[in-house]
Amino acid sequence: MKWWKKFPWRRLLALLLVLVALAFASNLVQGETMYVKVDSSSPDAVIQSSTDFFESEALGKLTFNDEVEMLDQKDGEYVKIRAKIGDKEVEGWVKALILSKDKLLVEPRATESAGAKSSAQTSKGLNEQIEKEMREGSPEMNTALARIDNFESSRNRLLGGDATKPKPEVQQQHVKDFATNGKLK
């Protein structure tokens, strides 16, 4: 009998299957906890029913630093997640880019280097608190930023239905309607 007829092909197949499984396992992130790095007003904060933006429905809305559980599905730039929205658990799709492995610091990075001599180091990172200091130190900047506040409030009201807490799902609907009415989709 030829040696190849005696060759343990089944074992070789099993080995190949193990190799394939290991290759996939190295990329699996199922069950991993991730954190949201965008604001709740961002259109990207919406949990979608599918990865097609124009066909999908909004299932819920995430907020900054929300915890989400990664599920085992990926489609292009989207990943499937499970998140607790109010009392309900919601499963749906979000862009992988909006998720971070680590919870993001609420405190500005600048405070960490507040003792540094370099002005550049001390000014790296900015949040509401540093912006407030910047406004207090400059009436000109305060006036100019008041215009930005006004602009953002108007835009939030017009696109998101609320001046202070815009709804990204409302904004998404605006975009979908724009495409339909302009016969672009």
Added chain:
Amino acid sequence: MQNKRNVWANRLLLAGIVCTVAGCGLFNKLKETVSALEDAKVADNYEPSEQYYIGRGVSAVIVDKYPPVEAKDQGSERQITYVNEMAGYIEAASKGVTRSARKLGDHTKRSYDEQEHVYNLVLFKGMQVGLLQTDDVTAFATPGGFLWVSMGTVKMCNNEDELAAVIAHELAHIILDHGMANYRTAYKGQIFTSTLSETWFSGDGLGANFGRLVTTFAEDAFKGYNPEQEFEADNWGTRALAASGYAPDAMVKMLQSVEAYEKAHEIDPEDYLAHHPPIGERIKAVQDLIKTEKLTGNSKTMTPEAITARNKRFEEAFK
């Protein structure tokens, strides 16, 4: 003899399994090391929320020079809503458009880290588009997703597709991280002095230091992005137009309108347009791109009926 071969075959398989398992261990170790290095690089990056506040600071300087259109009546509300819907639409429809510097004409030379910043870019609060009350032809894109278009630019556009070309070009500066790339350069160079920063800020402290950096950076932004970034923005913007169903050659027509504006007006050397690359070269680069990439436009969105629907709403909003 055959038994011997089987024994060796089994040994070979066993060795293969052992090597695979060991290899996986090494691979995972290597992956951990690479991941740690990547984390270190990311630490040098700015988080989306930080970019948003940088964008607010830069935008403040822009609206100090050019007051924004305020939503004070139905007409202005419609205009603001329209440009924001358009930008949101182009952003959503162009998600598949490449962000690779090499594929976008190789105009800019991004390092590995810089290209990673581009691939990983995400906006903290999404895109925010504002209109500026000036007849100057100008537009700005800041880090963090703020996009400003002057009413002079809107009036220069003949139809919705041409305005979409302006928005797509500015969106490209945001998507391709041009603002933050320049900001990082300014930050590393510790540029803190400009006329405005000296006038607006005094003393030390985090707020004042940040203010100096933002105002200096914003004043520099008035001169526009560098020529390589402009070519790249034209390239991405034209591809985004095609992906969104707009006419790709609207980018050419829009640039030709800019060319006509430049000829009709004496451009101040300090003006935004004065710092852009020669408009003729930009037009040619876009024409070449349309030809080589066969960006003919979508027949379903380019029907007379569709074009009329878009131009009607453009006219209603702005004319």
